[in-house]
Amino acid sequence: AQKITQTQPGMFVQEKEAVTLDCTYDTSDQSYGLFWYKQPSSGEMIFLIYQGSYDEQNATEGRYSLNFQKARKSANLVISASQLGDSAMYFCAMREGPRGSSNTGKLIFGQGTTLQVKP
Amino acid sequence: DAGITQSPRHKVTETGTPVTLRCHQTENHRYMYWYRQDPGHGLRLIHYSYGVKDTDKGEVSDGYSVSRSKTEDFLLTLESATSSQTSVYFCASTSSREDEGGYTFGSGTRLTVV
Numbered sequence: 001a002q003k004i005t006q007t008q009p010g011m012f013v014q015e016k017e018a019v020t021l022d023c024t025y026d027t028s029d030q031s032y033g034l035f036w037y038k039q040p041s042s043g044e045m046i047f048l049i050y051q052g053s054y055d056e057q058n059a060t061e062g063r064y065s066l067n068f069q070k071a072r073k074s075a076n077l078v079i080s081a082s083q084l085g086d087s088a089m090y091f092c093a094m095r096e097g098p099r100g101s102s103n104t105g106k107l108i109f110g111q112g113t114t115l116q117v118k119p
Numbered sequence: 120d121a122g123i124t125q126s127p128r129h130k131v132t133e134t135g136t137p138v139t140l141r142c143h144q145t146e147n148h149r150y151m152y153w154y155r156q157d158p159g160h161g162l163r164l165i166h167y168s169y170g171v172k173d174t175d176k177g178e179v180s181d182g183y184s185v186s187r188s189k190t191e192d193f194l195l196t197l198e199s200a201t202s203s204q205t206s207v208y209f210c211a212s213t214s215s216r217e218d219e220g221g222y223t224f225g226s227g228t229r230l231t232v233v
Contacts, residue, residue, distance in 0.1 A: 004161075035221060045209065047221025091161055095216075104169060105150045105216030106177070109161035 002027045002096045006110035013082045014118050021077040021113045023092030033095040034075040040088040082117045089114050122146045125210050125225035138197040140228050142210030150213045151193040155206040200232045
């Protein structure tokens, strides 16, 4: 069964420094998608970045990059130049299933990592 | 206007009463999902829908039912609320099960069962 593991319940980072949030996954599918979401204290879920299993390059979106290591089944989120507004909970998620009719589009989430940025 | 609206935003109910949460989307998305969020568990899938009247169970479906009579509305019903169903409930939607742009999430419903 598919599973996402985030082993860091909480992390601190100094403002303007980079931080890596860990995510490992388990799946037997060859085709899958990996997502990162941010949830600030207000509660909404904000999409940050996506990585497809067949994408050869690591995804980047502004200050966010995804360090995708397929053989190790890891999809770590790197936030560069941390800002106070980055303080939030971060979720790694995987879309299960291969392409085609058996794919229901369901997302499986990790437990989340709470990031606090210190001034 | 928000892509997904959840109602109510907050609700307190008594054990044993039925409760219905509503998710309304204006994106014309085919796929819709109900999740619950609990500390230490992240978001867990309750039920999902892949079209009007087409629904299926997720990993934590016991005690919940859903209905989807229109593309835009996805209802989650707690048949007889229990304290273990105290949680924050999120609705999500996507137009494509292979969407690479992230799913649209509602703002969540905080449900307390006393």
